[in-house]
Amino acid sequence: MTRYRIDPAPVALRTDSIRRAVLRIRLEEKSQAGPMFHFTAHVTDTYVATEISKFDRAEIPDLSATAPESLH
Amino acid sequence: MFSGAVPSPQREYRFNFLRRAMIAYSEHGLARQGTLPYLEFEEQWFGKYFLAIHHWEQFLAAAWHALETLRYAAVVGRLYEPGDSSIAQRLHGLYNQTKHTESRITSGQMPPQASLAVWLCNSGLRSNESELTFAETGEIVARLGDWAHVAEDSLTGPERGPQGVAGAVRATG
Numbered sequence: 389m390t391r392y393r394i395d396p397a398p399v400a401l402r403t404d405s406i407r408r409a410v411l412r413i414r415l416e417e418k419s420q421a422g423p424m425f426h427f428t429a430h431v432t433d434t435y436v437a438t439e440i441s442k443f444d445r446a447e448i449p450d451l452s453a454t455a456p457e458s459l460h
Numbered sequence: 461m462f463s464g465a466v467p468s469p470q471r472e473y474r475f476n477f478l479r480r481a482m483i484a485y486s487e488h489g490l491a492r493q494g495t496l497p498y499l500e501f502e503e504q505w506f507g508k509y510f511l512a513i514h515h516w517e518q519f520l521a522a523a524w525h526a527l528e529t530l531r532y533a534a535v536v537g538r539l540y541e542p543g544d545s546s547i548a549q550r551l552h553g554l555y556n557q558t559k560h561t562e563s564r565i566t567s568g569q570m571p572p573q574a575s576l577a578v579w580l581c582n583s584g585l586r587s588n589e590s591e592l593t594f595a596e597t598g599e600i601v602a603r604l605g606d607w608a609h610v611a612e613d614s615l616t617g618p619e620r621g622p623q624g625v626a627g628a629v630r631a632t633g
Binding site for chain 1: 485488489491492495496499504506509513571573574575576579580581582584586594595597598601602605
């Protein structure tokens, strides 16, 4: 299956170079993965989701031990 | 589900509270299940991120509507005081920001260059106006569970319930 990759961006993309960076998509043959895009932190934070490049951990309470029947 | 006869409209209010509380519980779990694999995956697979965001949005909606239903049932009073920065107020803020994303885009109320009204950060859910930590989302679900016990008992009024969701959530906010 084909997936798409952007070359590792030359550090510190300026806004006016983002379009060129996005256009630098090259095809990469992979056997299992679906379409995937690799962007720089600047591009992802701007065009995908705010702070997504800094989102790397989450301590989310696991409530699966809570008796769900109390909510039924 | 209910112990004893519950007259209308309390029957409908309490039923809908229980239904929404159950969905909030379920969506919190789905959001967790969607978020952690995104973080564990080596590549930034944005599809996983947006699936996680979807479940967090569903959680915000279900949790807020569950609290609102308690208020309609007069099981609790005001959910928060304006400007009190309680968990309830911040939950309402985040829910509203996801609900009104398009109008916020139109009116220029989105963060600069941002495309999502609510996003994920290491501490929890964030918008340009509100934030809930992951610990607080868990607290909301726990309090909804407490109130579910109250809602199931037709004889239990607010005076016999646990500290109100508004109160408990306000106290920890």
